[in-house]
Amino acid sequence: MDATALAFLSWPFDFPWFGPLMDAFVSIFIVCFLLVNFIAVYAGLSTLIERKVAGHMQARVGPYRVGPHGFLQWIADAVKLLLKEDIIAKDTDRLLFKLAPIVVFAGSFACWVALPYAPHWQPATMNIGILYLLAVSSAVVIGILMAGWSSGSKWALFGAMRSAAQIVSYEVPVGLTLVAMLLVYGSLDMQEICARQQTGGFFGLIGPNTYGGLWSWGINLYPPVTIVAFLVYFTAALAETNRTPFDIPEAESELVAGYHTEYSGMRFSFFFLAEYANMFVVSAIATTFFLGGWSPPTPSVPGYFYLAAGTGVGLLAYGLRKSAFDAILGALVGGGVGALVAMMVAQPAAGEAFTGAEPPQFLSGMFWFFSKCFALIFVMMWLRWTLPRYRVDQLMDLCWKKLTPLAFINLLAIGMLEAFWAPAALKWFGGGK
Amino acid sequence: MSASDLIVNVLFYLFAAGAVGGALAVALSRNIVRSAFALLAVLASAGALYGLMKADFIAAAQLLIYVGGILVLIIFAVMLTHRITDVNVSNDSAGGPGATLACACLLLALVSVILIHARPLWKRDAEPFGAQAELVSGGGVVDFTLRQYQADGRTGLERGGSTLEERVVLVVKPEKPHPEALEVQVEAVAVRLEPKPRHETAPKGPPETGIVPVPDRQPLGLSRPIGQEGQTRFEMEGLPVGPVGWRVRLVGAEGPVTKWTLLGLYFSVEKGITKPAARALMGPYLFAFEAVSVLLLAALVGAAYLARKEVRE
Numbered sequence: 001m002d003a004t005a006l007a008f009l010s011w012p013f014d015f016p017w018f019g020p021l022m023d024a025f026v027s028i029f030i031v032c033f034l035l036v037n038f039i040a041v042y043a044g045l046s047t048l049i050e051r052k053v054a055g056h057m058q059a060r061v062g063p064y065r066v067g068p069h070g071f072l073q074w075i076a077d078a079v080k081l082l083l084k085e086d087i088i089a090k091d092t093d094r095l096l097f098k099l100a101p102i103v104v105f106a107g108s109f110a111c112w113v114a115l116p117y118a119p120h121w122q123p124a125t126m127n128i129g130i131l132y133l134l135a136v137s138s139a140v141v142i143g144i145l146m147a148g149w150s151s152g153s154k155w156a157l158f159g160a161m162r163s164a165a166q167i168v169s170y171e172v173p174v175g176l177t178l179v180a181m182l183l184v185y186g187s188l189d190m191q192e193i194c195a196r197q198q199t200g201g202f203f204g205l206i207g208p209n210t211y212g213g214l215w216s217w218g219i220n221l222y223p224p225v226t227i228v229a230f231l232v233y234f235t236a237a238l239a240e241t242n243r244t245p246f247d248i249p250e251a252e253s254e255l256v257a258g259y260h261t262e263y264s265g266m267r268f269s270f271f272f273l274a275e276y277a278n279m280f281v282v283s284a285i286a287t288t289f290f291l292g293g294w295s296p297p298t299p300s301v302p303g304y305f306y307l308a309a310g311t312g313v314g315l316l317a318y319g320l321r322k323s324a325f326d327a328i329l330g331a332l333v334g335g336g337v338g339a340l341v342a343m344m345v346a347q348p349a350a351g352e353a354f355t356g357a358e359p360p361q362f363l364s365g366m367f368w369f370f371s372k373c374f375a376l377i378f379v380m381m382w383l384r385w386t387l388p389r390y391r392v393d394q395l396m397d398l399c400w401k402k403l404t405p406l407a408f409i410n411l412l413a414i415g416m417l418e419a420f421w422a423p424a425a426l427k428w429f430g431g432g433k
Numbered sequence: 434m435s436a437s438d439l440i441v442n443v444l445f446y447l448f449a450a451g452a453v454g455g456a457l458a459v460a461l462s463r464n465i466v467r468s469a470f471a472l473l474a475v476l477a478s479a480g481a482l483y484g485l486m487k488a489d490f491i492a493a494a495q496l497l498i499y500v501g502g503i504l505v506l507i508i509f510a511v512m513l514t515h516r517i518t519d520v521n522v523s524n525d526s527a528g529g530p531g532a533t534l535a536c537a538c539l540l541l542a543l544v545s546v547i548l549i550h551a552r553p554l555w556k557r558d559a560e561p562f563g564a565q566a567e568l569v570s571g572g573g574v575v576d577f578t579l580r581q582y583q584a585d586g587r588t589g590l591e592r593g594g595s596t597l598e599e600r601v602v603l604v605v606k607p608e609k610p611h612p613e614a615l616e617v618q619v620e621a622v623a624v625r626l627e628p629k630p631r632h633e634t635a636p637k638g639p640p641e642t643g644i645v646p647v648p649d650r651q652p653l654g655l656s657r658p659i660g661q662e663g664q665t666r667f668e669m670e671g672l673p674v675g676p677v678g679w680r681v682r683l684v685g686a687e688g689p690v691t692k693w694t695l696l697g698l699y700f701s702v703e704k705g706i707t708k709p710a711a712r713a714l715m716g717p718y719l720f721a722f723e724a725v726s727v728l729l730l731a732a733l734v735g736a737a738y739l740a741r742k743e744v745r746e
Binding site: 093095096103126131132133135137138139141142145147149157161164165168171188304 | 449464466467470473477480489490491493494495496497500501502504508509512647704705
């Protein structure tokens with residue numbers, strides 16, 4: 001949380017001990033309030049986009065009735081879920097039944113406070129970042145088991161067992177690929193991992209003081225190996241979120257709806273929110289570890305380069321009409337576009353330390369982080385509507401016989417490269433250091 | 434008590450209540466599945482308590498291993514027993530005297546470990562490590578005693594100790610009043626520790642380290658009026674991560690009276706306990722760590738065996 005914003009918000013309460021106490025409450029309130037509402041809106045919009053994507057993938061229209069182009073469909077869905085009757089069947093264990101959606105949602109919501117949204121901007125900065133994310137998200141499994149068992153229904157119990165087995169199994173390749181990348185980054189802090197992907201990279205051919213943009217991203221550190229790591233992570237993470245092609249826990253042709261069969265109304269929508277929140281968290285981890293986090297994809301050039309380039313292009317494009325007015329207009333328009341682009345992608349000059357979260361950096365960081373996350377979420381939706389579902393045995397086969405050995409080989413390869421190649425590369429291409 | 438202390442205390446009692454309440458639910462619930470789920474409260478609260486003790490790595494590992502791994506295993510094992518709906522499979526069916534004996538043994542072990550190993554509370558405020566410093570001025574030599582404390586201002590930091598907080602208290606106490614000096618200035622400097630060659634020091638024992646200031650790091654300075662009798666406290670905040678040393682000088686009415694003097698005291702600010710924990714696990718505790726992992730493997734095999742047995746009947 002920004003310190004000045006906090007100071008501004010808490011000024012009326014500046015009593016000696018009341019101040020810090022209110023600070024804490026205000027920051028907790030803002031973090032929770034903003035994040036919960038963001039998740040609600042994001043999940044609602046995602047359901048709409050998911051249905052639209054599904055429509056286009058399958059050459060049909062998708063939701064089209066409510067609002068222009070069906071844009072308000074998600075609000076109608078939310079209202080419907082809120083107004084539905086809250087049914088609790090006779091054989092349920094009422095306490096656990098009511099607790100389960102809360103545990104599942106808490107597990108995925110707690111992850112959101114440790115994501116690196118922009119440089120130096122993270123609701124809770126912690127130096128065990130990724131470990132915290134993995135630890136907290138394990139509550140989801142318990143919640144799912146709780147839901148499945150307490151429902152008093154065989155469908156729900158089967159779904160929960162499948163889901164738990166699947167999540168626990170696929171945590172192995174997820175953990176192994178992340179460990180392999182951690183060997184390179186040498187830090188668990190999400191912000192440091194992002195910052196590390198601004199410089200160096202690509203087999204050490206890019207020096208540690210050069211901003212390489214796209215070529216410094218985790219996926220391009222040791223390209224064949226790290227790309228495999230990314231694919232393994234993404235596949236396993238997809239399975240961890242219980243989405244198609246790995247959605248056997250809620251396979252409607254076999255299990256009605258899996259562990260949330262017996263849930264209705266708001267309790268059901270909590271599972272739904274948790275699923276979409278989880279998708280975002282998983283994409284955010286992939287973005288942070290492999291796609292550079294908040295760092296822009298352009299190699300290092302100071303902001304005025306874009307300004308100059310835009311001005312030049314505009315000058316040429318309009319200047320060809322051989323009128324002074326056109327040339328000036330072109331320069332202005334081009335410069336404006338260049339300045340806009342610069343605001344989104346400009347990085348501090350090469351070799352300079354990252355200092356403070358200035359507004360352009362903050363905005364561009366947010367922009368790139370969310371763009372990458374949403375791109376990955378789109379890929380997840382794309383896969384869901386184009387691939388058929390796995391069988392249970394195929395699923396376990398894929399995890400234990402293919403992805404896990406691959407992840408182990410990957411870990412070994414990245415470890416070897418980091419141990420033997422990286423020091424040599426630093427010596428040869430280290431840029432004088 | 435400051436506000437942040439208050440919040441930490443409230444959270445501590447909240448999580449302690451969660452842990453104890455969860456444990457009671459585990460022990461007293463008549464439904465074995467509910468007992469298993471109540472373990473979630475116990476394990477998560479224990480993780481949160483580790484977090485309150487600034488052991489962030491341990492807290493995350495606790496959640497990751499116990500909630501994500503062992504608790505799921507336990508719930509699976511409980512669910513795989515086919516007499517799950519039978520009320521007899523609960524805590525009531527365990528023998529009372531045996532359980533009491535086991536609990537008494539555990540309590541005895543716990544209390545004896547606390548009595549033998551934990552540093553008693555009443556000894557914690559004893560004199561911390563102090564350093565003598567000599568400041569040479571025109572008026573002669575002034576002797577100082579300096580002590581460094583953790584952020585609470587009570588717990589002493591020994592020379593070369595480490596702290597997880599970015600705040601440290603230095604207490605400066607002049608041996609006798611100084612005629613010219615009005616103020617004492619203290620700066621926390623980032624330092625580098627360089628081992629002195631062994632032959633210069635004693636032939637045996639660890640090589641002594643020399644403290645060298647890191648030139649390009651800006652020191653963090655504070656200036657206070659000198660206490661004519663008694664001591665002056667300096668609270669330094671926002672210290673850099675890594676080894677930090679102190680330098681002191683006296684300031685009179687017309688500028689500094691003495692030169693900056695680097696003290697023999699230093700400590701290091703650690704960022705989280707990940708590195709110390711990793712060093713400990715891969716160093717002195719390697720065997721214990723591996724032995725415990727064998728224990729977990731045994732538990733896993735046992736659970737699998739129990740589940741298989743049910744099927745075979």
